[in-house]
Amino acid sequence: MLRRRCGRQLAKFELDLSGVPCPINFVKTKLRLEELSDGDLLDVILDDGEPISNVPRAVKDEGHKILKVEPEGERFRVSIERK
Numbered sequence: 001m002l003r004r005r006c007g008r009q010l011a012k013f014e015l016d017l018s019g020v021p022c023p024i025n026f027v028k029t030k031l032r033l034e035e036l037s038d039g040d041l042l043d044v045i046l047d048d049g050e051p052i053s054n055v056p057r058a059v060k061d062e063g064h065k066i067l068k069v070e071p072e073g074e075r076f077r078v079s080i081e082r083k
Contacts, residue, residue, distance in 0.1 A: 010037075010039045010040050010041065011036070011037075011040050011041070012040070012041040012042075012043070013032070013036065013040065013041070013042050013043070014042070014043045014044075014045070015028065015029065015032050015042060015043070015044045015045070016045040017029070017044060017045060017046055017047075017051070017055075018045055018046075018047060018075055019047065020047075020051070021050075021051075022050045022051055022054050022055075023054075025044075025046060025051050025055055026054065026055050026058045026059075029042075029044050029055055029059060029080075030058075030059075030062065033059070033062075033064060033080065033082050036082045037082065038082055038083060039081065039082065040081075040082045041067070041079060041080065041081055041082075042079075042080045042082065043077050043078070043079050043080075044077070044078045044080065045072070045075050045076070045077055045078075046075060046076050046078060047074070047075055047076075048074060048075070048076065052069070052076045052078075055078065056069060056078050059078075059080055063083050064080050064081060064082055064083050065080065065081040065083060066078065066079070066080060067079040067080065067081055
């Protein structure tokens, strides 16, 4: 699923934040996104409840693109494209 943009292959990363409370999970997501290049993909694993309600919204407010949110058992996988 990796694409090319301007001759560069885009990378995909994963960040497991299971058990990490709000707002620490958003802070860790934001810091990880800052390390990536535009267009890179980050899958974040979040718990149900506040994390899945707040983190995708906050990431979108930061200007990144939420590609999909998928349930995985009691957790969720949020796929983000860094902008």
